[in-house]
Amino acid sequence: QQQVKQSPQSLIVQKGGISIINCAYENTAFDYFPWYQQFPGKGPALLIAIRPDVSEKKEGRFTISFNKSAKQFSLHIMDSQPGDSATYFCAATPMEYGNKLVFGAGTILRVKS
Amino acid sequence: NAGVTQTPKFRVLKTGQSMTLLCAQDMNHEYMYWYRQDPGMGLRLIHYSVGEGTTAKGEVPDGYNVSRLKKQNFLLGLESAAPSQTSVYFCASSSLNWGGLTDTQYFGPGTRLTVL
Numbered sequence: 092q093q094q095v096k097q098s099p100q101s102l103i104v105q106k107g108g109i110s111i112i113n114c115a116y117e118n119t120a121f122d123y124f125p126w127y128q129q130f131p132g133k134g135p136a137l138l139i140a141i142r143p144d145v146s147e148k149k150e151g152r153f154t155i156s157f158n159k160s161a162k163q164f165s166l167h168i169m170d171s172q173p174g175d176s177a178t179y180f181c182a183a184t185p186m187e188y189g190n191k192l193v194f195g196a197g198t199i200l201r202v203k204s
Numbered sequence: 205n206a207g208v209t210q211t212p213k214f215r216v217l218k219t220g221q222s223m224t225l226l227c228a229q230d231m232n233h234e235y236m237y238w239y240r241q242d243p244g245m246g247l248r249l250i251h252y253s254v255g256e257g258t259t260a261k262g263e264v265p266d267g268y269n270v271s272r273l274k275k276q277n278f279l280l281g282l283e284s285a286a287p288s289q290t291s292v293y294f295c296a297s298s299s300l301n302w303g304g305l306t307d308t309q310y311f312g313p314g315t316r317l318t319v320l
């Protein structure tokens with residue numbers, strides 16, 4: 092049972108375009124939603140994260156949009172660059188003792204130059 | 205700071221063999237985690253530890269054991285490897301922030317394990 096559903100599985104975007112990756116969750120106890128970026132042969136690295144008390148968080152070209160009522164959140168990459176080509180994982184956890192992240196299945200992003 | 209390191213980077217085992225994966229962190233983090241990554245399934249938590257001498261089961265603990273004898277090290281053991289344990293294994297660590305809430309998880313580079 093996948094508690095965090097991520098789509099699409101793969102995405103091809105032209106350089107300069109907007110990349111959008113969506114995630115949905117069921118567990119209402121989740122209250123911390125990070126996105127991780129993973130390059131081939133490397134471990135995942137935190138990209139950006141949001142708490143449900145805000146509906147949007149922006150860091151440079153990366154924005155998380157959060158819809159608490161719909162239990163959905165998404166990552167938007169503006170002005171996508173070839174260097175953004177990587178696998179992106181959404182995740183969720185209750186911010187309790189232990190911080191046990193539940194990951195989505197991942198999205199392979201390719202930005203064409 | 206080396207961050208989170210994992211050894212070995214690659215390993216091939218035969219069914220029934222045993223091995224131990226070592227994770228080390230130099231950030232003085234309280235929490236450590238072991239994940240496995242399989243295509244189309246994201247990362248799944250195997251076991252985790254909230255401090256030296258403590259361990260707990262994650263989502264997919266069967267067939268694995270762990271130990272946290274020192275704060276900086278977290279070992280993952282496979283007693284009798286099976287082909288279903290072919291995967292990429294990642295270790296991560298995190299600290300507690302001021303509010304008592306856990307912080308960013310920092311991941312190691314991974315160990316690619318193949319069980320024949």
